[in-house]
Amino acid sequence: MVGKDLCLFDVDGTLTLSRQRITPKMKTFLSELKKKVSVGLVGGSDLSHITEQMEDEQLVETFDYVFPQNGLLAYKQGKLIGKESILGHMGEEKLQPFINFCLEYMSKLRLPAKRGNFIEFRSGLINVCPVGRSCSQKEREEFDAYDKVHKIRESFIDALRKKFPDLGLNYVIGGQISFDCFPIGWDKTFCLKHIDKSAYTNIHFFGDRTFPGGNDYELFIHKDVIGHTVTSPEDTMQQLKELYFN
Numbered sequence: 001m002v003g004k005d006l007c008l009f010d011v012d013g014t015l016t017l018s019r020q021r022i023t024p025k026m027k028t029f030l031s032e033l034k035k036k037v038s039v040g041l042v043g044g045s046d047l048s049h050i051t052e053q054m055e056d057e058q059l060v061e062t063f064d065y066v067f068p069q070n071g072l073l074a075y076k077q078g079k080l081i082g083k084e085s086i087l088g089h090m091g092e093e094k095l096q097p098f099i100n101f102c103l104e105y106m107s108k109l110r111l112p113a114k115r116g117n118f119i120e121f122r123s124g125l126i127n128v129c130p131v132g133r134s135c136s137q138k139e140r141e142e143f144d145a146y147d148k149v150h151k152i153r154e155s156f157i158d159a160l161r162k163k164f165p166d167l168g169l170n171y172v173i174g175g176q177i178s179f180d181c182f183p184i185g186w187d188k189t190f191c192l193k194h195i196d197k198s199a200y201t202n203i204h205f206f207g208d209r210t211f212p213g214g215n216d217y218e219l220f221i222h223k224d225v226i227g228h229t230v231t232s233p234e235d236t237m238q239q240l241k242e243l244y245f246n
Contacts (some may be wrong), residue, residue, distance in 0.1 A: 004038050006064070006200040007240070008191070008225075010216050011043040013208035014236050016053050018176050019140065027055070029237050036244050038200065040065030042188050044174045044215050046122050047073060070182065070215070071191030072124025082194050084124045089183055094167060095126075098181075101163055102128050105156060112146050113139040120178075124186060129178035130156065144176035153179050154213075174215035188219035197224055206230050206239070 009015050015030075016022050033039060040063055043050045047068040051059045060066045060075040067074055074082035087095065099119055106118055106128075115132035127133075130152055131143040147153055157171040157179060170187060173179045197203065203225050207216030210229045220227035230236045 004200060005036075005202045005204060006038045006040060006195065007033070008040045008042050008065070008067075008203065008205045008219070009236070010188075010205075010207035010209070011041055011045070011050055011053055012175050013232070014206055014230050015041075015233055017233065019053070019137070021052070022054050023233070026233055026237065029240075033240060033244065034063075038064040040067065040191070040195075042067040042071060042191050042205070042219065044070055044125075044127075044180055044188075065191070065195065067188075067191040067194075069122050069124040070180070070186065070188045071194070072182075072186060074191065074194040076194065084186065084190075086122075086124055086126065086182060086186075090167075098160075098164060098167065098169075099126070101160070102126075105159060106130050109152065111152070112142045115139065125180045125182035127178050127180055128156070131177050133178065135177065140176050147177075172215040172217070173213055174209060180215060188216065189222050191219070192222065192224060202226055204228060204243075206236055208232075 012018050015026055030039065041050060045068065050068055051057060056062050061078040065076055072084040074080070102119060109130055111131055113131060113135060115135040117133040118129055120127040120129070120133060131139060135143065153173050160171060168184050169181050170184045171179055171181050172187065195203070205219050205225045206228045207220055208230050209216045210220040210227060211217060219225060220229070228239055230239060
């Protein structure tokens with residue numbers, strides 16, 4: 001393994017279109033890439049969502065590393081090597097008022113559509129979705145366009161920072177419809193705790209939301225990582241071709 005590069009990938013918008021499944025073309029490309037470098041996935045979603053998007057029930061065996069929930073769950077070569085719990089870290093007394101405020105805030109929002117599953121409680125984070133994660137693809141795209149104009153998620157985060165200044169939470173906007181809330185330091189850089197950096201020549205990270213406030217930003221700018229901004233799965237493949245297939 002020494003001398004190899006490690007390539008880490010965001011999933012949504014990087015290896016797949018947002019909340020879409022991986023294409024056969026990308027699957028084949030990653031199989032070829034794995035012959036040249038070690039490959040890891042760093043997704044904000046839980047393992048079941050990433051498994052569904054990547055269409056691989058053996059996902060944790062397929063890749064060298066799989067880091068669901070920003071690395072708060074960590075798998076190396078098929079074995080679970082780390083797990084963090086936001087409930088254990090914060091406790092019910094702090095979490096429940098936070099969740100109640102989110103639900104109250106969303107009840108007052110007027111959006112193009114509202115569906116179901118507005119709060120998703122994961123092991124390492126809370127995902128807040130004003131439109132509801134059970135929305136259709138069309139409704140997802142409508143909210144994304146509406147949010148770009150009206151800054152729904154950005155304003156929501158501002159309200160949370162004002163209401164809970166001492167809770168020690170960070171907030172990042174990921175994908176088209178939601179944002180993540182997690183303890184400060186529990187961003188995608190958390191995955192680096194589980195990687196032996198001396199084993200690799202370089203660690204590359206590819207993500208689409210690499211701007212300040214995006215859920216790829218902290219890992220993108222980390223001093224031990226070479227960050228790459230991509231605009232689509234096709235762009236991801238093109239950048240990798242230039243790095244490893246010329």
